Amino acid sequence: MIIKINSRSEIPIYLQLRNQIVKGIGKGELEQGEILPTVRQMAADLGVNAMTVSKAYQLLKAEGFIETDRRKGSVVCIPEEEYPTQQAAFEEKLEDELELLTAEAKIRGMDKGQFIQFCQHIFEEMEMVPE
Amino acid sequence: MIVTIIMILTDWLMVGVTKMVYSCKVAYRQGMLFGVHVPGDAAELPEVKTMIEKYQSWMKAFYRWHFAIGTVICFLGMWYMSIFFIAWTVWMTAFFIGVMGKVWQTHRHMYELKMQKGWYEATSEEEQVTSAVDTKTAARTAQMAVPMICHALPLIVLCGPLVIPGLWHAMAINSESWIIFVCCLLVCGCLLGAALFYDKMGNKIYSEHSDINFQVNCLEKRMTSVGFLASSICNSLAFWPIAGTLLSGKWMDWSWLGLYALFESAAGIVIIVLFFIIRRRKEALLKQDTAPMYIDDDYYWRNGWYSNPDDRRLFIQDRYSSMNYTVNLGRTAGKVITGITYGLLIVMMAGFCLWLLKIDFTPVRMQMTDTTVTVTSGYSNISFDRDEIEEVQLLDALPDDNFYKVNGSADGKQYLGKFKGKEAGKCQMYVTLDVTPILEIKMPEYTVFINSQEEGKAEKWYQELKQ
Numbered sequence: 333m334i335i336k337i338n339s340r341s342e343i344p345i346y347l348q349l350r351n352q353i354v355k356g357i358g359k360g361e362l363e364q365g366e367i368l369p370t371v372r373q374m375a376a377d378l379g380v381n382a383m384t385v386s387k388a389y390q391l392l393k394a395e396g397f398i399e400t401d402r403r404k405g406s407v408v409c410i411p412e413e414e415y416p417t418q419q420a421a422f423e424e425k426l427e428d429e430l431e432l433l434t435a436e437a438k439i440r441g442m443d444k445g446q447f448i449q450f451c452q453h454i455f456e457e458m459e460m461v462p463e
Numbered sequence: 464m465i466v467t468i469i470m471i472l473t474d475w476l477m478v479g480v481t482k483m484v485y486s487c488k489v490a491y492r493q494g495m496l497f498g499v500h501v502p503g504d505a506a507e508l509p510e511v512k513t514m515i516e517k518y519q520s521w522m523k524a525f526y527r528w529h530f531a532i533g534t535v536i537c538f539l540g541m542w543y544m545s546i547f548f549i550a551w552t553v554w555m556t557a558f559f560i561g562v563m564g565k566v567w568q569t570h571r572h573m574y575e576l577k578m579q580k581g582w583y584e585a586t587s588e589e590e591q592v593t594s595a596v597d598t599k600t601a602a603r604t605a606q607m608a609v610p611m612i613c614h615a616l617p618l619i620v621l622c623g624p625l626v627i628p629g630l631w632h633a634m635a636i637n638s639e640s641w642i643i644f645v646c647c648l649l650v651c652g653c654l655l656g657a658a659l660f661y662d663k664m665g666n667k668i669y670s671e672h673s674d675i676n677f678q679v680n681c682l683e684k685r686m687t688s689v690g691f692l693a694s695s696i697c698n699s700l701a702f703w704p705i706a707g708t709l710l711s712g713k714w715m716d717w718s719w720l721g722l723y724a725l726f727e728s729a730a731g732i733v734i735i736v737l738f739f740i741i742r743r744r745k746e747a748l749l750k751q752d753t754a755p756m757y758i759d760d761d762y763y764w765r766n767g768w769y770s771n772p773d774d775r776r777l778f779i780q781d782r783y784s785s786m787n788y789t790v791n792l793g794r795t796a797g798k799v800i801t802g803i804t805y806g807l808l809i810v811m812m813a814g815f816c817l818w819l820l821k822i823d824f825t826p827v828r829m830q831m832t833d834t835t836v837t838v839t840s841g842y843s844n845i846s847f848d849r850d851e852i853e854e855v856q857l858l859d860a861l862p863d864d865n866f867y868k869v870n871g872s873a874d875g876k877q878y879l880g881k882f883k884g885k886e887a888g889k890c891q892m893y894v895t896l897d898v899t900p901i902l903e904i905k906m907p908e909y910t911v912f913i914n915s916q917e918e919g920k921a922e923k924w925y926q927e928l929k930q
Binding site for chain 2: 373
């Protein structure tokens with residue numbers, strides 16, 4: 333997977349990195365068990381501070397998207413079963429972000445059909461997530 | 464004469480390599496023209512065509528003139544070495560300022576045209592990409608270069624002759640062999656450092672396909688590390704003829720020296736050959752690519768050099784020559800390194816010019832008291848007791864001996880400094896070659912040969928020493 337970073341963006345680099353890895357897992361560009369570059373290598377290739385990459389990896393690890401293998405390093409993993417509390421927290425986050433996006437779509441004159449079509453199209457791009 | 468030939472060849476090599484590196488910028492390569500990312504059909508635009516034609520004709524005339532001037536200047540070395548070196552320094556500075564100035568100027572014009580035409584203008588923040596990483600390539604970086612432990616091999620090759628019986632003893636007597644050994648060791652260290660530097664460099668993205676990115680980065684890192692290792696082995700092997708010359712008792716014999724020069728030349732040739740192999744194979748790999756990917760960081764290169772304060776990297780792959788690395792001037796450390804490098808270079812060149820002037824134009828003088836004799840010159844001074852003198856004589860010419868320089872100057876006009884003769888042994892020379900007579904002062908440890916351009920001076924010294 334190619335991760336692209338914009339250092340001039342207002343979004344912090346560690347968050348851009350986290351978001352792209354999550355999108356990569358969702359789209360199937362990063363497979364379960366795939367080894368991610370070491371923090372130092374990722375930082376060298378991107379030209380960013382190693383602490384920035386480390387912060388993104390820590391966040392991904394806390395969210396369960398990657399795990400650390402003593403021999404392999406950081407490995408992609410797809411959380412299969414989540415605790416009810418984690419599931420509830422995610423649903424709350426999803427609802428919150430969807431609410432904001434729906435509001436913006438409504439303000440800009442998008443109807444329900446169009447909005448659902450957009451959501452469906454993006455959802456179908458995610459090959460790893462079972463329907 | 465030898466120095467003149469070496470310098471002519473050096474100048475030709477310098478002009479040739481520079482021409483080869485910067486002439487290809489007129490061709491559309493890796494999505495770039497004059498180091499600026501532009502669409503493939505941009506080269507067909509009339510303004511770009513004019514730009515290319517102007518660049519080519521200017522460069523052609525520039526290289527032609529500098530090829531001629533660089534050659535002519537070298538003949539000054541047959542007159543005065545200091546005058547030659549000053550003229551050569553001025554020529555070399557003008558040559559590089561001219562080439563880089565033209566490259567940067569054309570690059571800037573191309574960048575301005577790109578801005579004017581709105582090529583690759585990002586419409587959203589997501590489209591603006593300043594850096595990228597290929598996770599599959601980056602995760603396999605460790606497999607790319609030759610393991611650093613392999614650099615123990617040149618060290619073993621270099622130290623190998625030291626186990627030969629008698630070599631330690633021969634080296635203990637001959638201090639120059641130690642200097643050569645330490646120099647070989649330092650070159651091995653530098654090549655190891657260069658290999659480490661290339662190994663730690665980040666990978667570059669060329670394509671949307673991970674396979675292509677891996678193959679190109681692997682090719683560059685593996686071949687470069689092999690090149691440094693092979694060069695280091697050749698450099699270590701160069702010490703073997705030195706050991707041979709020591710053991711055979713024929714120090715500085717031409718056959719052994721030839722072998723030494725052969726191995727040292729091979730150390731450099733290996734790297735140059737690998738550079739061309741890498742370039743050819745890289746181009747072949749990139750031609751197969753169906754989805755090339757270019758990271759448009761032209762903004763940071765707009766002045767001709769890289770300046771990006773957001774980029775943590777200090778050394779960046781050069782846009783004009785992929786084998787070369789440049790400093791990120793957006794970082795304070797980059798500015799400091801560049802300032803110190805250029806500062807040191809200017810000071811060293813100026814110092815060397817002054818030193819050569821001193822050697823060429825300071826007259827040799829001899830001052831005598833009742834007990835001591837002091838010789839002063841533009842290179843070194845010596846002082847000895849009159850009691851130490853075993854024999855003094857005036858010679859019509861230098862003895863028919865094979866003198867070789869240990870330090871100082873031997874430019875075909877004068878012998879100045881420490882020399883060694885096969886029969887005369889250790890000597891201190893203060894001799895202008897076309898001036899006679901020459902005063903020979905024999906002492907237990909060394910012999911002094913001295914004359915003066917001032918008529919009758921050597922005879923006067925002879926008389927004074929005889930008293």
